[in-house]
Amino acid sequence: MSEVKNVRLDRAELLRFITAGSVDDGKSTLIGRLLHDSKSIFEDQLSSIARTSNKRGMQAVDLSLLTDGLQAEREQGITIDVAYRYFATPKRKFIIADTPGHEQYTRNMVTGASTANLAIILIDARKGVLTQSRRHAYLASLVGIPHLVVAINKMDLVGYSREVYERIRNDFAAFAQGLRLSNIEYIPMSALNGDMVVERGDKLTWYEGRTLMDLLENIDIEHDVNTDDFRFPVQWVCRPQTEELHDFRGYMGRIESGSIRVGDEVAILPSGLSSRIKEILLYKHSFEDAFAPQSVTLTIEDHLDISRGDMLVKAGEQPQIKKEFAAMLCWLSEQPLDSRRKYIVKHTTRMIKGMVNQIDYRVDVNTLTHETADSLKMNDIARVVMKVQQPIVFDDYAHNRGTGSFIIIDETSNNTVAAGMIC
Amino acid sequence: MSHRTFTHLDALESEAIHIMREVAAECTNPALLFSGGKDSIVLLRLAEKAFRPGRFPFPLLHIDTEHNFPEVIEFRNHRVKELGERLIVRSMEDSIKQGRVVLRSENQSRNPFQSITLLDAIAELRLDACIGGARRDEEKARAKERIFSFRDEFGQWDPKNQRPELWSLYNTRTHPGENMRVFPISNWTELDVWEYIEREQLEVPSIYFAHWREVIPRDSGLLPVSHLVQPSEGERIEKMMVRFRTVGDMSCTCPVISQAKNVNEIIVETAMTRITERGATRMDDQTSEASMELRKKEGYF
Numbered sequence: 001m002s003e004v005k006n007v008r009l010d011r012a013e014l015l016r017f018i019t020a021g022s023v024d025d026g027k028s029t030l031i032g033r034l035l036h037d038s039k040s041i042f043e044d045q046l047s048s049i050a051r052t053s054n055k056r057g058m059q060a061v062d063l064s065l066l067t068d069g070l071q072a073e074r075e076q077g078i079t080i081d082v083a084y085r086y087f088a089t090p091k092r093k094f095i096i097a098d099t100p101g102h103e104q105y106t107r108n109m110v111t112g113a114s115t116a117n118l119a120i121i122l123i124d125a126r127k128g129v130l131t132q133s134r135r136h137a138y139l140a141s142l143v144g145i146p147h148l149v150v151a152i153n154k155m156d157l158v159g160y161s162r163e164v165y166e167r168i169r170n171d172f173a174a175f176a177q178g179l180r181l182s183n184i185e186y187i188p189m190s191a192l193n194g195d196m197v198v199e200r201g202d203k204l205t206w207y208e209g210r211t212l213m214d215l216l217e218n219i220d221i222e223h224d225v226n227t228d229d230f231r232f233p234v235q236w237v238c239r240p241q242t243e244e245l246h247d248f249r250g251y252m253g254r255i256e257s258g259s260i261r262v263g264d265e266v267a268i269l270p271s272g273l274s275s276r277i278k279e280i281l282l283y284k285h286s287f288e289d290a291f292a293p294q295s296v297t298l299t300i301e302d303h304l305d306i307s308r309g310d311m312l313v314k315a316g317e318q319p320q321i322k323k324e325f326a327a328m329l330c331w332l333s334e335q336p337l338d339s340r341r342k343y344i345v346k347h348t349t350r351m352i353k354g355m356v357n358q359i360d361y362r363v364d365v366n367t368l369t370h371e372t373a374d375s376l377k378m379n380d381i382a383r384v385v386m387k388v389q390q391p392i393v394f395d396d397y398a399h400n401r402g403t404g405s406f407i408i409i410d411e412t413s414n415n416t417v418a419a420g421m422i423c
Numbered sequence: 424m425s426h427r428t429f430t431h432l433d434a435l436e437s438e439a440i441h442i443m444r445e446v447a448a449e450c451t452n453p454a455l456l457f458s459g460g461k462d463s464i465v466l467l468r469l470a471e472k473a474f475r476p477g478r479f480p481f482p483l484l485h486i487d488t489e490h491n492f493p494e495v496i497e498f499r500n501h502r503v504k505e506l507g508e509r510l511i512v513r514s515m516e517d518s519i520k521q522g523r524v525v526l527r528s529e530n531q532s533r534n535p536f537q538s539i540t541l542l543d544a545i546a547e548l549r550l551d552a553c554i555g556g557a558r559r560d561e562e563k564a565r566a567k568e569r570i571f572s573f574r575d576e577f578g579q580w581d582p583k584n585q586r587p588e589l590w591s592l593y594n595t596r597t598h599p600g601e602n603m604r605v606f607p608i609s610n611w612t613e614l615d616v617w618e619y620i621e622r623e624q625l626e627v628p629s630i631y632f633a634h635w636r637e638v639i640p641r642d643s644g645l646l647p648v649s650h651l652v653q654p655s656e657g658e659r660i661e662k663m664m665v666r667f668r669t670v671g672d673m674s675c676t677c678p679v680i681s682q683a684k685n686v687n688e689i690i691v692e693t694a695m696t697r698i699t700e701r702g703a704t705r706m707d708d709q710t711s712e713a714s715m716e717l718r719k720k721e722g723y724f
Contacts, residue, residue, distance in 0.1 A: 014431040081585065083566045084559045086612050093431040095610055107587060114589040235444040238477040245476055252473070254441045254591075283472045294433070295440035295473070308448050332587045346592050349448070407592045414596040416586045 012088065015221055016095045018112040018145070020136040021122030026153045030122065030191035031085060031098060037198035038087050038213065082112045091217040105132075106139065106365060106379040110330045110419055113143040114405070117221045120149045120212070125158045125188070129171040135365045137172070141179040142328060142381065142421070144398060146224040148176075148184045149215060156190040160203045178368075180398075187212055225292045226400045230258035230266075231319065232312040233348035233403075238297060250281065250297040251306055253349070256402030258314065259291035260298070265315040268306055269393045274315060275300040292402075309350035311393045311403075319403060321391045324357070326423050327406075328397075329376065329384045333417035335410065337376040343417070347392050347406035354388035354408075376418075386420065397421035432619055436469065439607035441591060442570060443473040446552050446605050447480040449595040453552035453605075457483040457510070459491070459499035460670045461627055462556030462608060465616055467506065468623050469607060482509040484553070486541045488533040489516050490651060490672045498628040513544040530651045532675040542578040545602055552595070552603040560612045570609045576600040613668070614693045621686045631689070633666045633681045644677035 021027040085096040097112030099105070113119060119140045123133050140148055150172055158164045165188040176184055187196055188207050195201030198213040210218075238250035260266070260277055267274045280287040281297040290296045298312065306312075313319060331337055337356060345354035360383040361370035376382055397404030408418035446453050455470060457463045470479050483503060487496075503510040515533055518524040523543065524536045545553065559566045569585050571593045586594050597603060608616070620627060638645040638661055639654050645665065646652050651674040654660055665678035666689070683689040 012431045013429070014434040081567055081582070083563075084610070085566065086560045086610070088612070088614070093612075093615070111587045111589055115591075235441070236448050236474075236480075238474065240477045248476060250476070252444055254437060283475050291429075293437055294429075295437040295444075344596075346594065349445075351449075401590065405590045405592065407589055407594065409594055409596060414594070414598065416589075416594045419587070419589045 012091060012093045013221065014095070015092050015118065015216060015219075016097065016116045017118040017120060017216070018097045018099060018109070018116040019120045019122065020099070020109055020140070021120075021132075021153075025122035025124050026191045027098075027122050030120070030151065030153065030189075030197065031096060033191045033194055033197045034096075034213070035085065035087050037194060038089055082108055089213070089217055094216065105135075106330065106381065107332045109136065109139050110143055110332075113140060113145055114419070116143075116145050117224050118147040118149065118216070118219065119145045120151050122151050122153050123168060123172070125152050125154045125161075125164055125168065128168050129175065131366045133172070134175055134368070137176055137179060137181065138363075138365055138368060141181045142330075144401060144421075146183065146221070147219055148181055149212065150184060150186045151191075151212065152186065152188045153191055155188045155195065155204065156193055160188075160190075160195075162188075162206045165207070185209070185215055187215070226257035226402075227292070228258055229317045229319070229395065229400065230260050230264075230312075230314040231256040231292075231395070231400065231403050232260070232266075232298065233350075234306060234308055234310045234312065235349050237307060248299070249303070249306075250299055251312065252295075252297045254295040255290060255292040256348070257292045257400050258317065259289060260314065261289040262287075266300065266312045267315055267318075268304060269311045269313060269319070270321050270391055271305075271310070273304050275302040275304060277301075309348075311348065313393075319393050319395045319400075321393050323389075323391045324385060324387050325392075325394065326360070327384055327386050327420040328423055329356070329382050329386075329408075329421075330419045331376040331378055331380045331382075331417065332419060333410065333415055334378050335413070335415070335417065336378075337418070339375065342411070344409040344411050345386070345388050345392075345406050345420075346409060347388075347394065348403060350392060351409075352389050352392070354386055356384050357387040358385040360384060383423070384420075394422050396423055398423065432615065432622060435608070435611055435615060436472070436619070438591070438610065439466075439469045440473040442593070442605065442607040443470055443554065445593050445595065446554060446603075447474070449593075450552035450603065452548070452550050453481040453554060454484040454511070454548065454550050455479070455481055455554040456556070457485055457499065457503070458556075458670070459485075459495040459502070459628060460556070461616055461620065461631065462558065464502070464625055464627055465608060465611075465619055466554065466556050467502065468619075468625055471506070479506075479508050481554070482511050484544060484548075484550075485510065485512045486537050486544065487512050487514040487516075488537060488672050489514055490533050490674055492628070492630055492667075492670055492673055494630050495628045495670050498626070502626070511544075511548070513540055513547075515540045518543060530674055532672050538578065545578065550602060551597050552605055554605045554607060556608055557604075557606045558611050558613075558616075559606075559609050568606065568609070570606055571595055572604040572606065573597070574602050574604060578602070580604075614690065617686060617690045617693055621690060627686075628670060630667045630670060630678075632685065633664050633683050633688075635662055636665050636678060637661070638663055638665060638678065645679070646675075646677055647673060649673050 019027050083098045087094050099108040099112040121136045152165055152168050169186045188204055189196035195203050196211050232253050232255055234251045235253040238252055240248055262277050264277045278301050279299045280290045339356050342353050342355050345352055359373050362373035362380055362382040395403045404422045406420045407416050410417045518540045524539050569588045637648040639658050648660055666681040667678045683692045
């Protein structure tokens with residue numbers, strides 16, 4: 001363990017990914033392997049899991065123990081909830097949303113997937129494409145993860161058979177055609193032995209594609225953000241009202257999509273008033289242009305009444321403005337949906353009252369068939385019609401994750417009870 | 424700027440600014456916890472980026488154990504003055520005088536009791552959100568924590584019952600008496616923090632840099648000699664070139680052997696280091712495998 005962990009990462013990009021699969025698929029082993037082979041495990045962590053492996057009577061160090069988190073989990077030998085892991089190579093910094101694979105899977109995977117650029121779906125080569133692999137693929141498509149990697153794992157247990165790999169790949173591809181999934185990469189691997197994770201190993205010589213790490217480091221993520229439509233939900237209005245900045249009004253927020261230049265004509269929605277961008281600022285710097293996902297401060301040429309919850313868009317790049325809209329909803333709470341009740345809807349920087357007006361159908365995530373429903377319980381996914389008190393400014397989720405997503409909050413408990421994607 | 428130069432630091436910075444602005448807009452009475460340590464130094468720069476040319480829409484709050492390194496307190500005061508923002512200090516000494524904290528001995532580590540003073544300050548100042556510099560890479564209990572981490576009226580964290588956190592749509596809502604701990608740099612690693620300090624040319628307290636110091640080798644660490652820490656029988660004082668990776672309670676924060684005299688040299692050392700930040704520097708996190716988790720459940724950061 002004398003190797004250097006990392007070199008400096010001055011120009012590294014950030015890639016967020018999620019791993020989908022159950023404990024049996026070797027998910028924890030895969031993450032442990034990525035951390036280990038990219039030299040991201042610290043000595044004290046390694047010696048701690050070596051001690052635990054030893055205590056449990058294991059022969060080799062169990063890399064899956066690295067992702068074991070809380071005391072409660074160690075006692076029960078399960079993983080609860082989403083945990084975040086970090087590692088880096090000279091090319092990229094990675095954030096893994098590690099979600100456990102038990103019954104609450106839908107809720108956890110949707111949560112982890114909401115910020116991910118990429119999902120790795122693990123398939124046990126001995127078992128092939130199972131119901132749960134289909135469920136994972138469906139959820140990845142629902143949340144619109146831009147890139148999908150199907151890791152056909154445990155190749156060591158099927159004699160590194162090319163035939164097995166190809167059969168599973170074809171099965172998965174046939175199924176994925178029905179979903180809106182493009183950009184699928186297939187990799188045969190053995191996370192346990194490290195074949196095709198970071199190193200190629202010497203067993204899978206017939207496979208000419210990239211290793212998982214090669215893919216994670218090089219996949220093009222620049223176009224994962226919508227670069228066409230400028231969307232700027234106002235978070236905070238800065239009015240210092242000091243002597244020298246008496247008239248200063250800065251509109252602070254994060255560019256959700258697209259880009260903006262000084263001089264561009266913008267519309268303020270929902271009012272529809274228009275003006276031009278005067279300055280793009282951040283701290284002591286001013287810029288000629290800015291793009292998603294930068295956080296900036298904008299000033300405009302005219303004095304208009306703009307507040308949090310308003311959205312600045314570029315003239316000619318109009319979103320929709322409505323009080324009623326269709327959405328795919330994932331119910332996250334143990335408390336089922338009460339369709340008579342009003343909830344709080346948080347969309348971009350607005351919080352308004354709203355309700356689920358109608359449930360079109362519920363999706364059986366195992367068979368992908370539609371069924372009727374009059375309520376929703378935890379882990380249910382349904383197409384619904386939402387109705388909110390005031391019009392909101394939005395795009396379809398498929399076009400714009402930032403302006404097409406919302407959460408539903410229960411006003412009494414203050415819990416987040418559902419995640420919605422406008423369609 | 425163009426797409427090609429949007430680095431991981433730019434992405435992390437933008438995310439943190441967005442989080443701070445959400446706190447300002449949606450919480451009624453937030454505060455930013457500033458200790459003078461490197462993570463909270465980064466928070467202050469992020470707050471400047473989030474709110475200048477305006478003032479910070481929250482005061483700074485320091486929970487003072489009074490076991491701090493003098494260099495850190497000096498730095499804290501200097502930085503606050505430079506920013507022209509308001510600093511509130513609540514000291515553990517007050518909690519001890521009021522009988523809220525009972526120490527077994529004067530020199531005992533005060534880290535475990537910080538929670539009491541913090542919870543008292545939250546109640547007294549009626550804070551509904553505290554922005555802190557905790558990071559998920561520090562410790563495995565932190566790896567599961569939300570960016571907006573809900574605490575009940577006893578300040579407790581319930582790891583099994585956290586609100587799902589999707590996209591960047593944060594649920595900031597609390598009932599009276601409850602509060603949020605908000606961690607804008609959740610996704611940063613120790614290396615990211617130092618790279619940001621270098622990029623932004625931020626000042627840090629001098630004890631982060633390598634210096635000669637009298638230390639006592641004890642267990643697997645080096646304890647700095649001070650009025651709180653003196654050698655026990657059979658121990659000896661050694662003079663070593665060291666630096667601190669974290670700056671907490673003087674009685675339990677250990678320096679590491681280092682030659683790094685500036686931020687760039689720290690980055691190189693951090694990139695090559697083989698021991699986790701807390702593993703190397705905090706005696707109180709090593710008492711049991713779950714010590715951080717237990718402290719957090721009781722209201723610690």
